[in-house]
Amino acid sequence: MNLKAEFLECQKEKVKEIEGILKDFLPEETGYQKIIMEAMEYSLMAGGKRLRPMLMKETYLLFSGGEKRREDKVLHAFMAAQEMIHTYSLVHDDLPAMDNDDYRRGRKTAHVVFGEDMGILAGDALLNYAFETAAQAFDLLPEESGLIGRALKILSRKAGIYGMIGGQVIDVKKTGEAVPIEVLDTIYELKTAALIESSMMIGAVLGGASDAETEAVEKIAKNVGLAFQIQDDILDVTGSEEALGKPIRSDEKNEKTTYVTVYGVDRAKEIVEEMSREAAAMLRELPGDHTYLEQLFLQLIYREK
Amino acid sequence: MNLKAEFLECQKEKVKEIEGILKDFLPEETGYQKIIMEAMEYSLMAGGKRLRPMLMKETYLLFSGGEKRREDKVLHAFMAAQEMIHTYSLVHDDLPAMDNDDYRRGRKTAHVVFGEDMGILAGDALLNYAFETAAQAFDLLPEESGLIGRALKILSRKAGIYGMIGGQVIDVKKTGEAVPIEVLDTIYELKTAALIESSMMIGAVLGGASDAETEAVEKIAKNVGLAFQIQDDILDVTGSEEALGKPIRSDEKNEKTTYVTVYGVDRAKEIVEEMSREAAAMLRELPGDHTYLEQLFLQLIYREK
Numbered sequence: 344m345n346l347k348a349e350f351l352e353c354q355k356e357k358v359k360e361i362e363g364i365l366k367d368f369l370p371e372e373t374g375y376q377k378i379i380m381e382a383m384e385y386s387l388m389a390g391g392k393r394l395r396p397m398l399m400k401e402t403y404l405l406f407s408g409g410e411k412r413r414e415d416k417v418l419h420a421f422m423a424a425q426e427m428i429h430t431y432s433l434v435h436d437d438l439p440a441m442d443n444d445d446y447r448r449g450r451k452t453a454h455v456v457f458g459e460d461m462g463i464l465a466g467d468a469l470l471n472y473a474f475e476t477a478a479q480a481f482d483l484l485p486e487e488s489g490l491i492g493r494a495l496k497i498l499s500r501k502a503g504i505y506g507m508i509g510g511q512v513i514d515v516k517k518t519g520e521a522v523p524i525e526v527l528d529t530i531y532e533l534k535t536a537a538l539i540e541s542s543m544m545i546g547a548v549l550g551g552a553s554d555a556e557t558e559a560v561e562k563i564a565k566n567v568g569l570a571f572q573i574q575d576d577i578l579d580v581t582g583s584e585e586a587l588g589k590p591i592r593s594d595e596k597n598e599k600t601t602y603v604t605v606y607g608v609d610r611a612k613e614i615v616e617e618m619s620r621e622a623a624a625m626l627r628e629l630p631g632d633h634t635y636l637e638q639l640f641l642q643l644i645y646r647e648k
Numbered sequence: 649m650n651l652k653a654e655f656l657e658c659q660k661e662k663v664k665e666i667e668g669i670l671k672d673f674l675p676e677e678t679g680y681q682k683i684i685m686e687a688m689e690y691s692l693m694a695g696g697k698r699l700r701p702m703l704m705k706e707t708y709l710l711f712s713g714g715e716k717r718r719e720d721k722v723l724h725a726f727m728a729a730q731e732m733i734h735t736y737s738l739v740h741d742d743l744p745a746m747d748n749d750d751y752r753r754g755r756k757t758a759h760v761v762f763g764e765d766m767g768i769l770a771g772d773a774l775l776n777y778a779f780e781t782a783a784q785a786f787d788l789l790p791e792e793s794g795l796i797g798r799a800l801k802i803l804s805r806k807a808g809i810y811g812m813i814g815g816q817v818i819d820v821k822k823t824g825e826a827v828p829i830e831v832l833d834t835i836y837e838l839k840t841a842a843l844i845e846s847s848m849m850i851g852a853v854l855g856g857a858s859d860a861e862t863e864a865v866e867k868i869a870k871n872v873g874l875a876f877q878i879q880d881d882i883l884d885v886t887g888s889e890e891a892l893g894k895p896i897r898s899d900e901k902n903e904k905t906t907y908v909t910v911y912g913v914d915r916a917k918e919i920v921e922e923m924s925r926e927a928a929a930m931l932r933e934l935p936g937d938h939t940y941l942e943q944l945f946l947q948l949i950y951r952e953k
Contacts, residue, residue, distance in 0.1 A: 370809060370810075374810075374814065374834075375818045375831055375834055376809060376813075376814040376815075376817040376818050376838075378817065378821065379809055379813065379814065379817045380809065383809075431772075435768055435769075435772060438745075438768060439745075440743075440744075440745075440764035440765050440767075440768060441765055441768065459745035460745050460746055460820050461817070461820075462745075463740055463743060463745060463746065463768065464740075464813060464816060464817055464820070466772070467736075467740060467771070467772075467775065467813055468808065468809050468813050468817075470772065470775055470776065471775065471804060471807055471808040471809075471813060472804075472808055472809060474779045474800070474804040475801075475804040475805055475808050478797065478800050478801040478804050478805075479801075481794070481797030481798065481800070481801060482801070485794055485797070488793035488794040488796075488797045489786070489790055489793040491793075491797065492783065492786030492790070492793045492796065492797065493786065495779070495783050495786070495800070496780075496783040496784075496786060496787070499776060499777075499779040499780040499783050500780055500783075502776055503773065503776040503777055503780050504675060504681060504684055504685065504688075504773050504776075504777060505675075505679075508681075508684065508769060508772055508773050508776060509679065509681040509684065510681075511769060512681040512683065512684045512766070512769055512773075513680045513681050515765050515766075515769070516683065526680055529679075529680055533681075
């Protein structure tokens with residue numbers, strides 16, 4: 344098996360493990376309100392790369408030394424919480440008053456299956472349950488309440504108005520409008536990078552990283568998030584409709600400002616290269632074995648779809 | 649001044665104080681995503697009885713001895729968080745796909761003023777910011793992280809699928825359908841009583857109540873919440889349109905199951921009386937001065953509008 348095939352095999356195993364953890368933290372489908380638990384499961388178990396919980400765990404392993412530890416169960420609660428937050432944002436994003444999407448990853452979206460009212464409530468339920476799940480950690484390891492509190496603070500801040508929701512708001516408001524590069528950077532930072540940052544930062548905190556190390560992790564994650572998003576801009580011009588599974592050159596058609604419209608394809612590619620090299624260099628400064636994490640970064644940044 | 653006038657004067661003062669606390673915890677209106685902060689403030693500062701933060705504080709005072717304490721600032725963060733959760737539920741409840749209300753307390757609802765997409769995002773932002781606000785408590789008083797963790801667990805659970813959202817789901821699904829009394833009780837418990845329970849329980853926990861005392865507080869709050877909701881059923885039949893500011897006999901018209909349709913007005917009144925007497929008796933078992941809290945219960949339960 345070559346290196347890439349080995350990485351993909353390993354990634355598949357890790358995704359399977361994460362999906363097991365997600366299932367463990369889903370609520371039992373019972374009571375008169377059972378339908379909302381079904382809608383939560385439908386949305387959470389819809390597949391995907393499980394990127395955020397994976398980044399959280401891999402970062403945790405860097406600092407925890409890779410051994411089984413008492414903190415592992417707390418980590419699992421936060422991995423599930425983070426994926427619930429990511430999922431709720433997709434459920435609300437797909438609503439008729441937002442992007443009005445009937446399909447996601449080839450499956451009908453939650454509001455199409457369960458009705459628009461249940462779509463709104465399922466998103467609310469997932470967001471609330473994310474914090475309920477993370478708060479379970481206080482029972483799992485009460486003597487580490489301070490550490491859990493720090494992780495909770497990161498989880499909530501990066502998902503909110505200074506993070507993901509903030510980016511979503513600007514993106515919705517600026518749709519179809521040319522924006523200056525500072526605004527574009529803010530959208531990318533908040534909408535895409537913020538949850539990648541919190542995933543890796545929470546992993547670091549729970550794994551026992553120092554404040555300085557957690558800050559370094561935040562910078563790495565920001566670079567990865569931005570490079571990921573700029574690669575998206577590039578693929579819209581250089582990608583194939585077949586690989587992407589969606590029409591290309593849509594940004595141009597919608598007169599959207601992107602890194603490609605501002606800098607051109609070649610310079611945009613250089614920027615991705617710089618950001619990704621910087622992230623890899625910073626990663627190598629951290630303790631632990633970062634082989635898998637570095638490959639994951641490369642896969643994310645230099646993807647063709 | 650008679651007793652009732654004195655109580656009302658005192659209540660007015662307390663509402664003013666709570667609104668000051670809410671304003672303190674609102675985010676600064678700044679950045680490219682400023683509009684979402686404006687929508688949050690518009691919804692949170694729309695008036696109202698501020699019942700939940702008030703119950704939280706009054707319960708806290710029972711156990712804390714009424715003196716200024718270090719925990720006060722933590723309490724304020726949770727008071728604001730609880731009112732944000734209550735407010736987000738109203739914002740989402742008013743959306744076109746839910747109750748489709750254009751006005752609340754004589755003011756245009758958030759989605760009418762800011763657009764439906766911002767209505768969804770403002771609700772999300774308030775729910776997320778509630779946890780962000782509560783999580784500030786870990787910085788305010790790190791040595792009490794265990795206590796804050798317990799309060800956060802109550803806050804999230806009672807607002808979620810086993811609390812308010814759960815009640816909302818059943819209510820939406822059973823609209824226009826006759827329901828058995830067990831389902832009706834579950835709706836009232838979850839949709840109305842759950843946030844009253846968490847408000848009082850968090851006050852108790854932060855004030856230093858024991859587990860047994862916190863359980864007693866939960867029972868009191870449940871009785872108050874249920875009695876409040878049954879009184880609503882009674883007023884729909886016995887109230888005046890003038891005092892209520894809405895048409896009466898709407899439950900009958902909508903063929904809704906209520907305590908009045910199941911038990912009749914007289915028995916429903918007796919049930920309210922029993923629940924309220926039981927709550928007052930349990931309250932008197934708790935430490936501290938409960939004069940104001942008892943009057944507040946009576947005002948809530950025996951209201952005419």
